[in-house]
Amino acid sequence: MKLFILCLLCGISQAAEWSYAGENGVEYWPNRKDTMCDLREQSPIDIPWDLVYTDFDAFTMTGYDNMQASGLKVKNNGHTAQIDILPDKQSSTRLSGGGLNGTYYAAQLHFHWGRNDHEGSEHTFRGQKYPLEMHIVHWKSEYSTISDALKERDGLAVLGFFFTTEEAGDNENLKPLIDSLDNIAFKDQNAAITIDFDDLMPTTHSHYYRYMGSLTTPECNQIVVWTVFENLNTISSAQLQKFRELYENTENEQRHHIAWNYRPTQELLGRKVHKNFQEDVPSSWHWGYEGTEGAHYWKNYYQTCSGNQQSPINIPEVTDMTRTKFEASKNLDTLEFTNYDINIDGEIHNNGHTVQIDISNGYSGNIGLKKGGLMGDYTVGQLHFHWGHDGSEGSEHTIENMAYPLEMHIVHYKTEYRSITGAVPKPDGLAVIGVVFKTDAKIVNPNYSKIIDKLPDVKYKNARSQITGFTLRELISDNLRLNETNGLHIPFYRYMGGLTTPPCAQVVTWTVMKNPVYITPEQLAVFRSISHITSGPIGSHDIIKKNYRPVQNLADRIVYQSGNFKDLMDVDTASSLIPSMLTIGAFLFTVFLL
The missing domain is CATH 3.10.200.10 (Alpha carbonic anhydrase)
Incomplete structure (x- = not known):
């Protein structure tokens, strides 16, 4: 031997x-x-x-x-x-x-x-x-x-x-x-x-x-x-x-x-x-999105990233009644986007993973969410974006197996916990609004101009700049329901999940808007100019080319609809364009009168 x-x-x-x-x-x-x-x-x-x-x-x-x-x-x-x-x-x-x-x-x-x-x-x-x-x-x-x-x-x-x-x-x-x-x-x-x-x-x-x-x-x-x-x-x-x-x-x-x-x-x-x-x-x-820092490896360092209520997910087809359903008793259509029409004061910064806007007047302005099946009142804390290499990918959530080139998350903490940090350890700590985007060269979206115009100021990691002059309502829909007398129910999906970045804490009530927001390819391209380096010339390998986590297993969770979406299947695509087309139509009518 x-x-x-x-x-x-x-x-x-x-x-x-x-x-x-x-x-x-x-x-x-x-x-x-x-x-x-x-x-x-x-x-x-x-x-x-x-x-x-x-x-x-x-x-x-x-x-x-x-x-x-x-x-x-x-x-x-x-x-x-x-x-x-x-x-x-x-x-x-x-x-x-x-x-x-x-x-x-x-x-x-x-x-x-x-x-x-x-x-x-x-x-x-x-x-x-x-x-x-x-x-x-x-x-x-x-x-x-x-x-x-x-x-x-x-x-x-x-x-x-x-x-x-x-x-x-x-x-x-x-x-x-x-x-x-x-x-x-x-x-x-x-x-x-x-x-x-x-x-x-x-x-x-x-x-x-x-x-x-x-x-x-x-x-x-x-x-x-x-x-x-x-x-x-x-x-x-x-x-x-x-x-x-x-x-x-x-x-x-x-x-x-x-x-x-x-x-x-x-x-x-x-x-x-x-x-x-x-x-x-x-x-x-350090966690990231590519190579050995990518999402596949997060579970090796953050045990919660392998939990059974992870996000993002693929939103199932509305005809799959075993995975998604409408229950009127949940009153999801009563969700109120409180004070979403107040101008935001905040700081935009590049954290090396994404562009994030920390909203400083969220608590003082009582900007947040209530009703709609939520477990209390929630206050807005920040919003950020996820994108991909090209127009075929980028959203974290997919809807009926369709990926979108961009997704925005508006993060709220339960008001009684006073901050996002205080809310993360709590099982009902966070409520996040997810909004997916489509691109159309003919639809310039002025509601995102304030944000996109600021992106060159934060192209380097850790760069920061003050930002104001926009409302959360206009980022989603001008018709968004503010309270019982102001606005309309805009359809969404609801499920229980987690943060889509480490530590992947399973503390999020997710509200994913059904209809996409439209921007131009040129507007989207500005997001892809953001880098993960702190200074110096920016090469192609320094750009944040993708920053989305792949969809996770839905397991035995149910995704709830805020309305009976089967009745909307034939009009969804058209309805998502209505606000932009109305804006363009009004503009052309005004020009004609002049």
């Missing part, structure tokens, strides 16, 4: 054969003779939510950025692509600190991948799989040799790094490795390689997770101090495919590609997983 592990570390597989699939596959490893694969401290694991903060000191990595003299060889050992350091050179690449009890010498690194870009990592992060994982294997120097280290519980220290394909383009730092794979297509082939281990690691690797575990291949010896890093490296899909083209056989044997080579996660069984940072969310990660 010791000989096997020693040979595995050196890239020489001489032990009894094992594989990832078939009769020698992972499910049969615990049945092997003299195996440890059925013991209680096995690897890999899923990194859980329940973590123990430990004040580990910083890692000291010596030689990782200067390995020209290490005599590196890349080889195909029939299970993976592996880069070995010559035995007499291993002390030149060493690891200490990071909570390790001693110094460890680097022996080799290798990779684990999957059949596609949605699997491959051995460890997972709160259920999240990554397409590639790299392990850098070290042995503890005080044990003199690898053979001696293999006898000890802390004999090996392995660093694990996840890769993602979310970012576009090849990772140029990986090029020497990827190019070398052509030279080791078959088992036992090897080639010299010039590369630094540092080039294969993410630029930032300050945050990590620590636990005690095992080798992830037979005989699964429980001798590993594991460090799995939070920070991700990148690899393109094309680069990743080169790993899958390696063969598990020698050139003269029947050929089978190494399509995948990862062991499934094992149970923790009472083990503690430590982290080296105190925050709930590490400072090295």
